[in-house]
Amino acid sequence: MLSEGSSFFKGVALGGLFCLVLSLLGSFSSPRANTEQHLHHHVMAPSNKDLQDLPEDQMLELTNKVRVYCVIMVTPKLLLHWVATNNTWSKHCDRPVYYTSETSKVMEAVDLQEPDEWARMRKALNHAYENAGDLRWFFMARPTTFAIVENLKYLLIDKDPSQPFYMGHSLKSGELEYVEYESGVVLSYEALQRLVKIFKDDDMCPERGRALWKVSEEMQLAICLKYGGVFAENGEDANGKGLFNSRSVQAMISESMTQNPGNVLEACCSDLAITFSGMSPSQMQVMMFGVYRLRPYGHDFHDSLVFLPPKGSDND
């Protein structure tokens, strides 16, 4: 009883904080204002300048509040990627959980014993929902993806997880807008809650496809979410560059070198990118070094928020 009561008050306090922050952010006149009418399909992080004006204790509350449950979909076939993911970016998730199609002797995971991709994704998301505890954001990725979790948290900081968010790199197929699986899928608690409910309705969201052709799991997910009134949104930075990438940094830089030889890095990728994909295990280690270890001594990035590194970690 007592713990229920205290979590209720915690909820009220957090809710209050949210309103405060939202109204604070809303009251700044930001360059985002003119994109507001498109907000449904394009999501951006708040501007750094807006955040700088927040009092320190509120910033601390904010950074502690955004906590991410990582749903990492693995198979023993991708063991080397799995090990690399385990040793690199997933350490920055507040809770990294591996979901596998079959048991691996080397790695610990929730064994779903399910070869079908779509059925496995459903089981994993059900499991994540049931084990969410007080975590309110979910990030689903494959082990070939490299994610910079702090940048994801920055994108989410002014978003309310009791609203239905479904974000990543959104693509269109006919009438359907869906989030590409390869570059990572973000779901708020509310979106996941609606989804789990729809999973139970076999007419709207069947576990085994009835269509003559196979619908990919990323599209299945979008179809089921759509029944719950949850629509795909594209994560972008202030310049409209995509934050979720289905390609590796190397591939993106190579392309930029041919298309923008005078301005390779700026044209290539967002400085606040959240994912890159299609990486080899060694490229993932290179990323880890570049993102979390290598630093130009004395350089100041003027960031307003600090997301603390995982417990017990030296610097990575």
Ligand SMILES: *[C@@H]1O[C@H](CO)[C@@H](O)[C@H](O)[C@H]1NC(C)=O
């Ligand atoms: C996976 O990560 C955990 C936590 O960082 C670590 O204890 C474990 O040794 C890792 N497993 C492998 C096989 O690298």
